[in-house]
Amino acid sequence: MIDELRQKARELLETGEVDLVIGYGEGSDPTRTMPVFIRRPEDCEKLVWNKYCYNNLTSYLTWPELKTRGKRAVVCKGCDAKAVVVLSKERQIDRKNVIVIGMACEGVGEPLLSKCEFCDVRTPKNCDIVIGPEITPLSKEKQFEDVEQLEARDPADRWEFWREQFSRCIKCYACRQACPLCYCTQCIVERNQPQWVPTSAHPRGNLAWNVMRAMHLAGRCIGCGECERVCPSNIPLMLANKKLAQVVKEQFGYESGYDIDEPLPMASFMPDDSDELFK
Amino acid sequence: MAEFKLNEGRLQELITKLRDAGYRVVAPVEEEGAFVFKEVTEPGQARLDVLRTARSIKEWFFPRVEPTLRYEFDGSAVRCESGLPESPQKTVIIGCRPCDAASLPMLDTLFDWDYRDEYWFRRREATTVISVACDVPDSYCFCTSVGGSPEGTAGADLLMRRTADGGYLLEPLTEKGRAIIEAGEGVLELASGTEEVLVGEVPQRFALDKVKPWLDQNFEHDYWKEISYKCLSCGICAFVCPTCHCFDIQDEADLERGVRIKSWDSCCFPIFTRHGSGHNPRPTRDTRYRQRVMHKFRYYVDKFGVTACVGCGRCSSSCPIDMNICSVVAGVAELAESSK
Numbered sequence: 001m002i003d004e005l006r007q008k009a010r011e012l013l014e015t016g017e018v019d020l021v022i023g024y025g026e027g028s029d030p031t032r033t034m035p036v037f038i039r040r041p042e043d044c045e046k047l048v049w050n051k052y053c054y055n056n057l058t059s060y061l062t063w064p065e066l067k068t069r070g071k072r073a074v075v076c077k078g079c080d081a082k083a084v085v086v087l088s089k090e091r092q093i094d095r096k097n098v099i100v101i102g103m104a105c106e107g108v109g110e111p112l113l114s115k116c117e118f119c120d121v122r123t124p125k126n127c128d129i130v131i132g133p134e135i136t137p138l139s140k141e142k143q144f145e146d147v148e149q150l151e152a153r154d155p156a157d158r159w160e161f162w163r164e165q166f167s168r169c170i171k172c173y174a175c176r177q178a179c180p181l182c183y184c185t186q187c188i189v190e191r192n193q194p195q196w197v198p199t200s201a202h203p204r205g206n207l208a209w210n211v212m213r214a215m216h217l218a219g220r221c222i223g224c225g226e227c228e229r230v231c232p233s234n235i236p237l238m239l240a241n242k243k244l245a246q247v248v249k250e251q252f253g254y255e256s257g258y259d260i261d262e263p264l265p266m267a268s269f270m271p272d273d274s275d276e277l278f279k
Numbered sequence: 280m281a282e283f284k285l286n287e288g289r290l291q292e293l294i295t296k297l298r299d300a301g302y303r304v305v306a307p308v309e310e311e312g313a314f315v316f317k318e319v320t321e322p323g324q325a326r327l328d329v330l331r332t333a334r335s336i337k338e339w340f341f342p343r344v345e346p347t348l349r350y351e352f353d354g355s356a357v358r359c360e361s362g363l364p365e366s367p368q369k370t371v372i373i374g375c376r377p378c379d380a381a382s383l384p385m386l387d388t389l390f391d392w393d394y395r396d397e398y399w400f401r402r403r404e405a406t407t408v409i410s411v412a413c414d415v416p417d418s419y420c421f422c423t424s425v426g427g428s429p430e431g432t433a434g435a436d437l438l439m440r441r442t443a444d445g446g447y448l449l450e451p452l453t454e455k456g457r458a459i460i461e462a463g464e465g466v467l468e469l470a471s472g473t474e475e476v477l478v479g480e481v482p483q484r485f486a487l488d489k490v491k492p493w494l495d496q497n498f499e500h501d502y503w504k505e506i507s508y509k510c511l512s513c514g515i516c517a518f519v520c521p522t523c524h525c526f527d528i529q530d531e532a533d534l535e536r537g538v539r540i541k542s543w544d545s546c547c548f549p550i551f552t553r554h555g556s557g558h559n560p561r562p563t564r565d566t567r568y569r570q571r572v573m574h575k576f577r578y579y580v581d582k583f584g585v586t587a588c589v590g591c592g593r594c595s596s597s598c599p600i601d602m603n604i605c606s607v608v609a610g611v612a613e614l615a616e617s618s619k
Binding site (some may be wrong): 168 | 311334344418508512514515517518529540549550563564597599600601603606
């Protein structure tokens with residue numbers, strides 16, 4: 001697969017179809033990889049593909065300094081490619097100017113990240129080029145099991161759970177920075193006249209930040225899990241994201257990152273929208 | 280100075296002794312799969328075998344959130360109350376590594392430079408630091424490249440070294456360290472001098488003396504762009520770092536009352552240097568990451584004569600995109616060598 005990836009990337013650069021390939025390169029340790037930006041065909045040898053390709057590289061697509069350049073190619077796992085669908089629907093990228101290279105993926109991490117256990121995009125969808133064999137999708141039947149387990153606890157217990165989890169947040173904002181869909185040029189926490197959200201990493205500030213971050217991703221989060229992976233305090237951020245995904249799925253029959261034409265549930269009104277949420 | 284022996288399996292007894300002597304004991308403790316320095320409530324929680332905790336010991340001296348002032352306004356008068364801790368609890372931090380301990384004297388200079396930061400010093404005075412020499416360093420460690428050592432004593436009151444028989448050799452370095460030996464009486468015994476200590480090796484990864492002269496001359500160099508284009512601009516590196524000390528001050532207030540809070544800040548955040556006018560002198564990732572390296576390896580040296588990096592490797596190991604400060608600085612040293 002790696003030879004094919006390097007070959008494709010080289011072709012794209014040589015023919016001038018793209019002027020930049022965003023991919024994975026060798027990391028500082030055999031169990032890590034590092035994003036690489038490749039502009040010269042001869043540098044395509046630097047691309048790697050292995051089970052440590054964690055990062056969702058589509059978060060680079062919305063960077064202002066990269067937006068101004070020409071056409072770009074980005075190497076994606078199936079989960080990452082779902083972000084391209086959302087970015088395109090939210091008019092953050094011009095899909096015509098991005099070549100998505102999807103890599104068939106049997107999961108990343110050792111042991112496998114939990115998101116990989118319920119992956120139905122092991123062969124990536126909505127890509128321009130797919131590299132690697134067709135891989136059978138896994139069942140998503142049990143994807144919300146952890147959410148349901150938490151939900152089975154009584155509200156006071158759940159509150160205590162989240163209070164404790166968020167108390168460990170140090171406000172490094174790595175969750176936001178790693179997220180492909182947190183692309184606001186100025187995040188609300190950086191609005192300081194007035195300071196709408198407390199910047200302090202005290203319990204109140206942490207609750208405000210973490211709840212707001214999750215709510216802002218309702219109906220949008222594609223489940224790449226980068227926020228949770230990068231969190232230096234191991235806060236289970238995906239539990240909150242998944243809960244919201246579950247609500248959106250139940251209420252609107254919508255799953256983020258699959259269908260390029262389906263209207264965005266939080267940004268469109270339909271006369272037959274469920275009123276369940278407003279009871 | 281005489282050395283003492285803590286035999287295998289007796290660490291919990293020592294911790295109990297210290298708690299009985301009135302110390303709040305802080306050690307690496309597991310928290311949701313990560314190790315952090317926390318107060319030990321059960322002696323068994325302390326994990327002295329942990330090489331690298333998620334965050335450094337700095338939060339026990341310079342907390343991530345610190346109320347410095349509380350005020351109330353009753354319509355006519357303002358009443359203020361200082362947030363300065365009167366007498367911080369007597370504390371012992373046990374199980375930090377020599378790199379973390381070395382960050383303390385380095386920051387003493389900073390916090391006593393143009394203004395003596397009592398928040399820092401009162402906690403420093405109330406705290407005893409027991410470091411544990413590294414028997415198994417890993418590939419992120421580079422203390423020896425920045426003047427440290429896996430058995431360095433800077434900043435420590437007492438140094439513990441692992442022995443081949445599973446125990447520890449304790450070497451008190453200061454009065455505070457000797458007080459720990461006294462508190463541990465009955466658990467500790469005088470060392471025989473024949474113990475075999477286990478100390479790992481940390482290879483030197485770059486020549487520090489090459490770094491500063493190159494940085495002095497190369498503020499504008501393509502290298503900064505090359506290495507930092509992929510930086511996500513999060514604050515992990517600064518927040519896990521034992522020597523990063525920048526903070527932000529904000530008032531959290533309503534019409535009647537407020538708190539003035541000091542919070543950790545990071546030069547990698549785009550808002551860090553944004554002016555009121557909207558102008559930002561460090562508008563890009565490379566200018567911000569350059570600042571991080573320059574501050575540690577150039578400005579701090581100019582101002583205080585020491586490099587503000589202890590080589591703990593935390594920023595590298597926890598960076599979401601695998602930015603490795605040791606490789607970055609080694610790259611500087613190479614450039615310095617090749618541009619001769």
